[in-house]
Amino acid sequence: MSDELEALLSALQPLCAREIGPHAKRWDEQRKLDADLAPRLAEWGLIGTSVDVERGGAGAGMVGAAAIVETLAMYSGSVAMRVALHEAAAIGSALATRDDEALASAMSPSALCGWVGPARASQGPGGRGGLTMLAGGDADLVVARTSGQGIAMGRVAAASLSTRARESSGLRAAGWVDVLDPSALDVGGDDASEAAAVVAARVAVLIAATACGLARSAILEAAKYAMVREQFGSPLAAFQAIQWKVANAVTERDAAWALVTHAAGCLDRAPVGRCPTSAGDAAARAQLAAVRAAVGACSESLQIHGGYGYTEEFVVERLLRDSRACSAVDRNDLELRESLVPSLIARFA
Amino acid sequence: MFDVVPEPAEQEIQAAARRLASDVLAPRATELDRRGGFPKESLATLAAAGMLGINLPREQGGMQAGAVAYSLAVSELAHACAATTVAVCVNNMVAEVVNHFGTAEQRAMHVPRLCDGRHVVGAFALSEAGAGSDPAGMRTRARRTDRGWVIDGSKLWITSGSDAGLFVVWAKTSDAPGARGISTFLVPGDTPGLSRGKPEHKLGLRGSTTTAIDFAGCEVGHDALLDEEGRGFRVAMMALDGGRIGIASQAIGVARAAIEASANWATERFGAATPQGVSFVLADAAVEMEAATLLTLRAAWLKREGRSFSHAASMAKLTASERAFSACNRILGVMGADGQAPEALVERLFRDVRVTMIYEGTSEVQRIVIARDIARRFGDEVRT
Numbered sequence: 001m002s003d004e005l006e007a008l009l010s011a012l013q014p015l016c017a018r019e020i021g022p023h024a025k026r027w028d029e030q031r032k033l034d035a036d037l038a039p040r041l042a043e044w045g046l047i048g049t050s051v052d053v054e055r056g057g058a059g060a061g062m063v064g065a066a067a068i069v070e071t072l073a074m075y076s077g078s079v080a081m082r083v084a085l086h087e088a089a090a091i092g093s094a095l096a097t098r099d100d101e102a103l104a105s106a107m108s109p110s111a112l113c114g115w116v117g118p119a120r121a122s123q124g125p126g127g128r129g130g131l132t133m134l135a136g137g138d139a140d141l142v143v144a145r146t147s148g149q150g151i152a153m154g155r156v157a158a159a160s161l162s163t164r165a166r167e168s169s170g171l172r173a174a175g176w177v178d179v180l181d182p183s184a185l186d187v188g189g190d191d192a193s194e195a196a197a198v199v200a201a202r203v204a205v206l207i208a209a210t211a212c213g214l215a216r217s218a219i220l221e222a223a224k225y226a227m228v229r230e231q232f233g234s235p236l237a238a239f240q241a242i243q244w245k246v247a248n249a250v251t252e253r254d255a256a257w258a259l260v261t262h263a264a265g266c267l268d269r270a271p272v273g274r275c276p277t278s279a280g281d282a283a284a285r286a287q288l289a290a291v292r293a294a295v296g297a298c299s300e301s302l303q304i305h306g307g308y309g310y311t312e313e314f315v316v317e318r319l320l321r322d323s324r325a326c327s328a329v330d331r332n333d334l335e336l337r338e339s340l341v342p343s344l345i346a347r348f349a
Numbered sequence: 350m351f352d353v354v355p356e357p358a359e360q361e362i363q364a365a366a367r368r369l370a371s372d373v374l375a376p377r378a379t380e381l382d383r384r385g386g387f388p389k390e391s392l393a394t395l396a397a398a399g400m401l402g403i404n405l406p407r408e409q410g411g412m413q414a415g416a417v418a419y420s421l422a423v424s425e426l427a428h429a430c431a432a433t434t435v436a437v438c439v440n441n442m443v444a445e446v447v448n449h450f451g452t453a454e455q456r457a458m459h460v461p462r463l464c465d466g467r468h469v470v471g472a473f474a475l476s477e478a479g480a481g482s483d484p485a486g487m488r489t490r491a492r493r494t495d496r497g498w499v500i501d502g503s504k505l506w507i508t509s510g511s512d513a514g515l516f517v518v519w520a521k522t523s524d525a526p527g528a529r530g531i532s533t534f535l536v537p538g539d540t541p542g543l544s545r546g547k548p549e550h551k552l553g554l555r556g557s558t559t560t561a562i563d564f565a566g567c568e569v570g571h572d573a574l575l576d577e578e579g580r581g582f583r584v585a586m587m588a589l590d591g592g593r594i595g596i597a598s599q600a601i602g603v604a605r606a607a608i609e610a611s612a613n614w615a616t617e618r619f620g621a622a623t624p625q626g627v628s629f630v631l632a633d634a635a636v637e638m639e640a641a642t643l644l645t646l647r648a649a650w651l652k653r654e655g656r657s658f659s660h661a662a663s664m665a666k667l668t669a670s671e672r673a674f675s676a677c678n679r680i681l682g683v684m685g686a687d688g689q690a691p692e693a694l695v696e697r698l699f700r701d702v703r704v705t706m707i708y709e710g711t712s713e714v715q716r717i718v719i720a721r722d723i724a725r726r727f728g729d730e731v732r733t
Contacts, residue, residue, distance in 0.1 A: 239713075303713075335685070
């Protein structure tokens, strides 16, 4: 980790505690983020962390971006996810296609980008048509990567889309909408392009980073609560069953984080605009492991909190909703596993 | 021998519950979850159909159908709406407690009203801010007076606290250490000095009101004492044993709904070519819930036969609640964004079922009960 990144991360926690954490519950209840958040995030140096210093970024690569997203997620999963998608998709697609104009625009956004991933191309239950976009009504740029559905990765103006607000139980402040006319996202091109693969891998890594942050927050909440809550004459932390829950959650979260940083490193080492299979696979493994670890950690933290954890008074309830929704943003567990199969076959055949 | 095939009368009650679930609860469940509140109308309909007194004697207004019928009915109701069903479960538990431990006068006064809905529903007021899994930390006190008892203290997490017409309340009546010195009282909801808190905002079961209940100089007569003074812990534990069969049954119903909803989704999305990544998730969930169902029916059968069922009820609740949550979690994982849509049901089921691992004894408490039983049985074998 570079000195610059370390300095940024050490300043990030107090910044988040001051500027993000106190608003997270309100954003979740309102189902949207504050309109001026994107410029402020850019001002704080949290946009474009994966971009070279010469082009106005922090030069921290995907490893740095993952670390920043992970920290943000400790305070608000929705903010982390929107930053993650902007860094992965808006900036990632501009980098991968060497589009300097798009990169400059993405580095100084008036709003974080919207995102339509491949899993969203299905017809929903009950005959609901259209695609699901994560962004609410505040995005001005939408990046779509709906591979296998005849729609390639593309960047379109949000204003050109017909949308309808959509309810979701997790990552509510990130904003979910249905895109009523998916053909508006059809910008042509090759849906199996290298650029699309780069964006897919970046998205997976930063979703995984978000999940790791949610898990770390849940573990900290559990540990804090277990130290002060007494039952049967002792703090919960004195009971082996509780200690093991926390130990297991930390182990799974740290293992997932190792996969995240490994995958991010693979992407950083890859040539510009290229996504080696090993990097794509590493990213998929990281997302699979991180979301599983996050849901597990949040569920165990809720269990340690008992009835209190089931109420909205305690943050762990939101952490569980947000962690589960990580599978809904881009590829779900099934699609991630499927993506790993070709290289496994090639390796063992 | 434990027979897994319910008797015809039990199957009839299961079928009746299935119809009520389909006709009354299912059409209202999504909206109830969205707006919250208390399902008073639905509960009145269920009361008229006998679902509030499934395991209560006929002469007290119940159906006298036994614990197996109760388990089957609860699963059917929870399949449609877990939030309404938890009020049904707690009411049945309260009615059974009064029927088991009450005097003839207490039974006559309250059990018929709990069965037919005149009490709206009953509530179980045991937990406190500092006494969740461990009732020994209880602070609520009842002081004996010439006219009866005066109760002071606060209870937390009271299901149906907003509307319940009768509360079974546990309070310390002496300074005896630990769980000793706890007594049980029957307190009508309109008793002066009893006040209801605002419903908690929760992850799930949003159509079930969970409130604090405060007692400030709450006066009740001598006839409010249930069972003997100082025997309240025993009353609570026996009530919870039966309650755990209800919660296990609830988890089974919710998981079955999740499996069905996701199977429909898979058919719609993949047609006949559902990938194994999805179909095996459903297969595993079906196997695990089948096992949980058998454990739960076994506990209910032991109860119906008048045999010891405490450890069996704990095994059932532990297995059913944890496997049901796991099933909903894995299903959401493969459904992705489709599962997050309210119309897909599964995200509500995921939120609703999570609490079954907490209330009426957390999973950790169930493990304590099961471990104690193992130690006792192992000790018996060593001695013989």
